[in-house]
Amino acid sequence: xxxxxxxxxxxxxxxxxxxxxxxxxxxxxxxxxxxxxxxxxxxxxxxxxxxxxxxxxxxxxxxxxxxxxxxxxxxxxxxxxxxxxxxxxxxxxxxxxxxxxxxxxxxxxxxxxxxxxxxxxxxxxxxxxxxxxxxxxxxxxxxxxxxxxxxxxxxxxxxxxxxxxxxxxxxxxxxxxxxxxxxxxxxxxxxxxxxxxxxxxxxxxxxxxxxxxxxxxxxxxxxxxxxxxxxxxxxxxxxxxxxxxxxxxxxxxxxxxxxxxxxxxxxxxxxxxxxxxxxxxxxxxxxxxxxxxxxxxxxxxxxxxxxxxxxxxxxxxxxxxxxxxxxxxxxxxxxxxxxxxxxxxxxxxxxxxxxxxxxxxxxxxxxxxxxxxxxxxxxxxxxxxxxxxxxxxxxxxxxxxxxxxxxxxxxxxxxxxxxxxxxxxxxxxxxxxxxxxxxxxxxxxxxxxxxxxxxxxxxxxxxxxxxxxxxxxxxxxxxxxxxxxxxxxxxxxxxxxxxxxxxxxxxxxxxxxxxxxxxxxxxxxxxxxxxxxxxxxxxxxxxxxxxxxxxx
Amino acid sequence: xxxxxxxxxxxxxxxxxxxxxxxxxxxxxxxxxxxxxxxxxxxxxxxxxxxxxxxxxxxxxxxxxxxxxxxxxxxxxxxxxxxxxxxxxxxxxxxxxxxxxxxxxxxxxxxx
Ligand code: HEM
Ligand code: SF4
Numbered sequence: 001x002x003x004x005x006x007x008x009x010x011x012x013x014x015x016x017x018x019x020x021x022x023x024x025x026x027x028x029x030x031x032x033x034x035x036x037x038x039x040x041x042x043x044x045x046x047x048x049x050x051x052x053x054x055x056x057x058x059x060x061x062x063x064x065x066x067x068x069x070x071x072x073x074x075x076x077x078x079x080x081x082x083x084x085x086x087x088x089x090x091x092x093x094x095x096x097x098x099x100x101x102x103x104x105x106x107x108x109x110x111x112x113x114x115x116x117x118x119x120x121x122x123x124x125x126x127x128x129x130x131x132x133x134x135x136x137x138x139x140x141x142x143x144x145x146x147x148x149x150x151x152x153x154x155x156x157x158x159x160x161x162x163x164x165x166x167x168x169x170x171x172x173x174x175x176x177x178x179x180x181x182x183x184x185x186x187x188x189x190x191x192x193x194x195x196x197x198x199x200x201x202x203x204x205x206x207x208x209x210x211x212x213x214x215x216x217x218x219x220x221x222x223x224x225x226x227x228x229x230x231x232x233x234x235x236x237x238x239x240x241x242x243x244x245x246x247x248x249x250x251x252x253x254x255x256x257x258x259x260x261x262x263x264x265x266x267x268x269x270x271x272x273x274x275x276x277x278x279x280x281x282x283x284x285x286x287x288x289x290x291x292x293x294x295x296x297x298x299x300x301x302x303x304x305x306x307x308x309x310x311x312x313x314x315x316x317x318x319x320x321x322x323x324x325x326x327x328x329x330x331x332x333x334x335x336x337x338x339x340x341x342x343x344x345x346x347x348x349x350x351x352x353x354x355x356x357x358x359x360x361x362x363x364x365x366x367x368x369x370x371x372x373x374x375x376x377x378x379x380x381x382x383x384x385x386x387x388x389x390x391x392x393x394x395x396x397x398x399x400x401x402x403x404x405x406x407x408x409x410x411x412x413x414x415x416x417x418x419x420x421x422x423x424x425x426x427x428x429x430x431x432x433x434x435x436x437x438x439x440x441x442x443x444x445x446x447x448x449x450x451x452x453x454x455x456x457x458x459x460x461x462x463x464x465x466x467x468x469x470x471x472x473x474x475x476x477x478x479x480x481x482x483x484x485x486x487x488x489x490x491x492x493x494x495x496x497x498x499x500x501x502x503x504x505x506x507x508x509x510x511x512x513x514x515x516x517x518x519x520x521x522x523x524x525x526x527x528x529x530x531x532x533x534x535x536x537x538x539x540x541x542x543x544x545x546x547x548x549x550x551x552x
Numbered sequence: 553x554x555x556x557x558x559x560x561x562x563x564x565x566x567x568x569x570x571x572x573x574x575x576x577x578x579x580x581x582x583x584x585x586x587x588x589x590x591x592x593x594x595x596x597x598x599x600x601x602x603x604x605x606x607x608x609x610x611x612x613x614x615x616x617x618x619x620x621x622x623x624x625x626x627x628x629x630x631x632x633x634x635x636x637x638x639x640x641x642x643x644x645x646x647x648x649x650x651x652x653x654x655x656x657x658x659x660x661x662x663x664x
Binding site for chain 2: 428
């Protein structure tokens with residue numbers, strides 16, 4: 001894993017000290033709220049409905065056991081003993097007191113963690129594939145580029161006050177688990193015929209009020225040119241992006257207004273200039289230095305066939321269910337990728353208690369090279385587990401309610417904090433997700449339904465990725481009452497699509513039944529081998545509309 | 553700041569978040585801030601509402617005790633003062649989830 005160098009260390013420690021002074025001056029009244037707000041946001045401190053909220057960065061979703069234990073500890077000591085893993089692979093604490101945050105940040109810094117790049121109009125924490133380094137067919141571990149981008153972008157003076165926030169995601173496999181096409185910049189790692197590594201660049205994707213799928217402007221940016229190309233893209237956006245209207249300030253609007261062709265041209269012109277200056281060439285030696293941090297762990301040479309695993313599956317049907325949903329093939333024979341569901345039936349998606357975090361940290365230490373990943377689906381992941389250890393891993397996770405066998409199924413939902421916590425919300429999302437989860441709790445039914453992603457957001461900001469859920473649910477406010485608008489057919493992977501609005505919104509009382517109707521309609525018309533999304537793409541919105549609004 | 557009350561609301565109270573920890577508080581008749589809505593001063597009619605808000609604002613600046621001071625609509629019921637909107641009910645009583653902890657565990661029945 002990447003270790004901070006001394007420079008990083010000093011930066012983070014200085015930042016904590018600086019913030020300690022700022023908090024003291026705010027509490028004494030020396031700083032007004034207007035002066036303080038941008039400063040607190042730069043340190044990941046928001047104000048929600050009930051308390052402050054702290055967003056802790058987990059760069060590209062990779063944590064060590066030591067770091068996860070520290071997060072557990074902090075949540076216990078400064079919060080109510082739980083945290084919320086988010087779609088941006090971060091961790092949010094819902095209840096810290098402002099006066100405690102400097103001490104909390106100091107503790108975080110002791111494990112090389114911080115809240116930098118989790119807020120404000122800067123380049124945010126880079127996100128990536130939670131299977132990084134473990135997925136079959138991976139061109140290269142996407143965390144190498146992610147870390148290079150992190151180092152380049154942290155406190156980048158030119159890009160600290162962009163027109164709006166800026167999100168970059170990286171995928172190293174053809175199958176996109178990082179939703180790169182709904183990011184401001186999405187990077188797809190490729191290898192050309194000569195075996196060289198390069199990058200496909202997608203720009204102008206995003207969710208929120210105006211959802212857009214990114215457009216490809218770079219086909220194969222050479223490795224040594226990547227930062228120069230990103231710098232060129234950011235510079236074009238920084239100069240041409242709109243600052244007059246908050247709703248039009250993201251790069252997606254710029255790309256939409258001038259067109260992908262013009263965007264490509266502007267970026268290439270700027271790129272030529274950046275390159276001519278030569279300052280941002282990425283030397284091989286630097287890439288190699290960072291690459292070394294993400295070297296594969298010391299895998300044993302094992303046969304892929306694992307009789308003790310097969311025997312356990314045959315013996316214990318509960319374990320078999322879990323393996324079926326949670327375990328994925330690894331590129332290394334004899335190893336597997338383990339997804340840890342943070343979606344117990346009827347509980348808030350993405351929440352983990354401090355005790356659960358400790359269990360995951362322990363299991364990772366014992367069985368997974370002390371490494372944990374956060375998935376954008378708000379689950380955790382152990383990327384490198386020996387297949388013969390899976391039974392022990394399952395027992396430990398199951399004892400901590402961390403083995404719900406629903407990964408990828410209908411109860412594995414994404415939901416933003418919504419009106420239960422969020423100041424901007426129109427309606428609740430978590431409680432809707434909880435009720436949907438209860439409705440579809442039956443595992444046999446879940447397997448029969450197959451892979452189906454339901455994503456819920458409490459307002460149009462779309463933190464819960466509703467536009468790209470196979471079924472998307474958006475909370476709207478009608479005169480102080482919660483309503484829910486439904487979209488169908490969204491996708492966040494390499495076939496990314498924004499869902500279609502199915503019709504008028506449903507009340508809080510109706511929404512779970514509406515989802516049930518959609519699922520039943522699909523089950524009635526699907527063809528052999530189809531998942532919900534396939535059926536939807538084949539038949540379109542009409543059959544669902546008919547059933548949903550039949551009685552109206 | 554979004555609107556949390558409406559024109560013609562009969563009863564209103566003033567709420568804010570406490571500066572030190574962000575906790576939801578209500579302005580009381582003796583110019584203190586209470587965590588319980590039941591302690592809030594309830595203003596009847598527009599003028600009394602505006603006066604209550606002005607009193608509350610004073611604790612933001614120059615008072616430096618609270619943030620985001622605003623008026624919201626309430627109802628007087630036989631079970632006490634209740635917020636009219638879902639949002640303010642959740643602010644008053646905590647999230648409707650995780651009923652095992654926090655205010656939502658202490659205030660029986662408020663989310664029913
Ligand atoms: C206090 C809590 C939060 C606030 C105030 C907040 C605010 C916002 C706002 C204003 C936007 C719209 C930005 C735009 O369109 O320009 C947004 C988008 C987004 N937020 Fe949040 N958010 C919060 C919590 C979260 C959480 C918990 C997550 C992860 C689960 C999250 C992930 C995202 C994502 C993925 C987007 C859309 C992607 C995009 O930027 O286009 N946010 N958020
Ligand atoms: S989508 Fe809206 S309600 Fe949900 S967390 Fe984002 S800002 Fe809050």
